[in-house]
Amino acid sequence: MNLLISVIGGSECSAADAQAAEAVGAGLARGGATVVCGGLTGVMAAVCRGARQAGGHTIALLPGDDPRAANPDIEFAIPTGLGHARNVIVARAGRAVIAIAGSHGTLSEISLALVYGTPVVALNTWDVSLNGVAPPGLVRATSAVDAVEKALALAAARRV
Amino acid sequence: MNLLISVIGGSECSAADAQAAEAVGAGLARGGATVVCGGLTGVMAAVCRGARQAGGHTIALLPGDDPRAANPDIEFAIPTGLGHARNVIVARAGRAVIAIAGSHGTLSEISLALVYGTPVVALNTWDVSLNGVAPPGLVRATSAVDAVEKALALAAARRV
Amino acid sequence: MNLLISVIGGSECSAADAQAAEAVGAGLARGGATVVCGGLTGVMAAVCRGARQAGGHTIALLPGDDPRAANPDIEFAIPTGLGHARNVIVARAGRAVIAIAGSHGTLSEISLALVYGTPVVALNTWDVSLNGVAPPGLVRATSAVDAVEKALALAAARRV
Amino acid sequence: MNLLISVIGGSECSAADAQAAEAVGAGLARGGATVVCGGLTGVMAAVCRGARQAGGHTIALLPGDDPRAANPDIEFAIPTGLGHARNVIVARAGRAVIAIAGSHGTLSEISLALVYGTPVVALNTWDVSLNGVAPPGLVRATSAVDAVEKALALAAARRV
Numbered sequence A, B, C, D: 001m002n003l004l005i006s007v008i009g010g011s012e013c014s015a016a017d018a019q020a021a022e023a024v025g026a027g028l029a030r031g032g033a034t035v036v037c038g039g040l041t042g043v044m045a046a047v048c049r050g051a052r053q054a055g056g057h058t059i060a061l062l063p064g065d066d067p068r069a070a071n072p073d074i075e076f077a078i079p080t081g082l083g084h085a086r087n088v089i090v091a092r093a094g095r096a097v098i099a100i101a102g103s104h105g106t107l108s109e110i111s112l113a114l115v116y117g118t119p120v121v122a123l124n125t126w127d128v129s130l131n132g133v134a135p136p137g138l139v140r141a142t143s144a145v146d147a148v149e150k151a152l153a154l155a156a157a158r159r160v
Helices: A015-030 A043-053 A083-093 A104-116 A144-157 B015-030 B043-053 B083-093 B104-115 B144-157 C015-030 C043-053 C083-093 C104-116 C144-157 D015-030 D043-053 D083-093 D104-116 D144-156
Strands: A003-009 A033-037 A058-062 A076-079 A096-100 A120-123 A127-129 A138-140 B003-009 B033-037 B058-062 B076-079 B096-100 B120-123 B127-129 B138-140 C003-009 C033-037 C058-062 C076-079 C096-100 C120-123 C127-129 C138-140 D003-009 D033-037 D058-062 D076-079 D096-100 D120-123 D127-129 D138-140
Touching (some): A003 A015, A003 A083, A003 A104, A015 A144, A033 A043, A058 D076, A076 D058, A083 B104, A096 A144, B003 B015, B003 B104, B043 B058, B076 C058, B076 C083, B096 B104, B096 B144, B104 B127, B120 B144, C003 C043, C003 C144, C015 C043, C033 C144, C043 C058, C083 D104, C096 C104, C104 C120, C104 D083, D003 D043, D003 D083, D015 D033, D015 D096, D015 D144, D033 D043, D033 D083, D033 D144, D043 D058, D096 D144, D104 D120, D104 D127
Parallel strands (some): A003 A096, A033 A058, B003 B033, B033 B058, B120 B138, C003 C033, C003 C096, C058 C076, C096 C120, D003 D096, D033 D058
Antiparallel strands (some): A127 B127
16 A cells, blocks of 8 residues: 655745745655645646656545646546545545645645644645644644655654 | 534643633623533533533533533533544634633644634733734633633634 | 424425325424424425424524525524435434435435434335335324324434 | 546445445455555455555554554555444545445445435445435445446546
8 A cells, every 4th residue: 555645735836836836746756655735836836747757646635626727747536526525535535634824724634634633744835823832743844845744754654 | 593603622721711701701601602611620611510500501512422421511412523633623613713721632623723814812921922912813811811812802802 | 402303305295295284284383393304395395384384393404505595484403515315314313313205315215314324204205125025114194183193203212 | 647546335244245346446456546444454454455455545544543443455545433333434435435345334425425425335335315206316226347337437527
C-alpha cells in the first residue's frame, strides 16, 4: 500500500508558490509518497506536475461531478459531487498534509486535518493561534525540501 | 421561516465562556433567531440553555448516530453519523456564525464558514491571518451582546 | 426533545401522492412528531403543508446553499451545500422514515436508512428485494394513516 | 487520466460471488480500468485481488480513519472518516458501477449511482422496481465477463 500525503493550496498562486509546489511534488515522489489533492489549478496543478515528472502517483478529490475537471497531471480523478465539503476528505486522506499558500479553502483543510489529528506542515501559508499559541500539530517549514522531509517524518511516526 | 444562526465552540469551556455563550443564546432568542450547533457539551450546551430560557428554538447537528447524545436544551436533534465532518453542515447551516473560544473543531467551522461566504463573529476565539492580514469575513466582537448584534446585522445584510 | 420522523418522496408527485403526503404530515403532527425532509417541492411540500396545518414542526435539509429554496411550509431550513449527498442526512435524521412514491433519490434514502438500521415505512413506493426477499426493515403501509401509525410505533420501539 | 470503475458488493460473500468479483477485477484491469471500491473484505477484497493479479490499479474509499483497514490488494487507501456516508463517494467515483451480490450498503450504492446518473451493471444483486418497472440505468449482467464488457461500454458512452 502506498503512502498518501495530501498537498493543499489555492487554485490561484504566485509563481514562487507554484515553484515550491512543484518541488514538493517531486520530493514526495522521490520519497515514495503519492500526492492527494483537490485536483484543480494553481498549487494543485503544480504539485501534480512535479510529482508526475519525478515518477510519482497523483490522486484528485474533485468538488464537482466530472472527472475531466482534473488538471492534466492527475492520474486518478475522483469526482465527489460534494462541493467545498470535499475539503473534509482531502484533509482526511493523507497520513500528513503539506499546506502551501492558499485561501479560505486551504485554511479549512489545515484546520480539518488538525481536527483529525493529522500532522500539517505549513509553507508560506496561514497563521493560526488561540490566545497567542499556535496548535502543536501545525509545523512550519522553510522550503519545499524542508516541507517534504518533515511531512515524510511525521507520517512515518504516526501510530494511529 | 426562521432565521438560523450557527453558534460554535468547544465541548469544554471556561466558566466565563459558558456565561458568554448563555448570554449569546438568550440574545439570539430575543432577536428572533434559532440556534444551530453541534449539540454536545460546553459552549454548545450553554448557548442552548440561554436560548431556551429566553423562549428560542435550538437545533443540534450531532456527529454520531444517537439523538439522545444531545444536550438537554436541544429541541431538534439531528444525528448525522458523519463524525467530525458534520462540522461542514454546522458551518453551512446558519446565515451567520458566532464562534466562542473552542479548539480545533471550532477553528474548522470558522474556516469552513469563510469558505462558504458566511460571516463569522469571533468572541474570544482563534486568530487567523495570511501574511499578517485577517480574513475580512471574520469580525471580532467584544462581548456577548456585541456578538449577537453583529451576527444579526450581518445575517440581515446577506443577499445570497 | 422532539421526535423526528423523516418523510421522503419525489419533488414531483401525483395529486393522490400529494394528498397522501399531506395526510401523513398532519398525522405525524398530531402524533407529536416533527417532520424532517429534503425541503423542496412535491411530496416534500405536501407533507410540510399537512404538518404545519396540524400545528407540527418542519425541518428541511436542503441540497443547495440558499435557505430560501425551501418550500413555504418549512420552519427551519438547513442548507447543506452537499447536493444529492444530503440524502444521507435526511435518511439518518429521523427515528423512522416514511417513503411516499418518489424517484431515484427516494430509493437512495430508503436504502441509506436501511444501512443505518432505521425502520422504513413504504407507501406506494419502490419495491426492493434480494433473491426474491424484501429487507425486513422495509415495512409496507396501505394508507397515510397506516403509515403514520407504523412509523410512530417503529420509532417508539427503537432502543438504539 | 485513468478510467475509474466502482465495484460494490458485500463485505461477506459466497465463494461463487468472490470468484465472480475476482474475474471482474481481472477483466477491468485488462480493459485498462482502475478499480475503486470500499476497500474492505468480501467482494471488495476479491475484486482487488483479481485486478492486481492482472496488473491493474486499486483505490479504496474506507469508512474509517485508518488506511491500514484496507484489504491487502489496495494500492491507494483513502480513509474518509464518514462511516456509511462514504458510500456516496464510492457511488460517485466511477464512470460506471458494477454491483455484485451485497447487502443494504450495496443497495444504497446502486441507488446513489442512479441518482448521480452513473450507469450500474448488476450481477446477482438487488432487484429494484417502481410500479413494476426497473430503472433504465440499472443493467443486468449474466457473468463477470458480461459485466465488465457492459461497464466499459457504458463508461465509454458517457458524455457528461
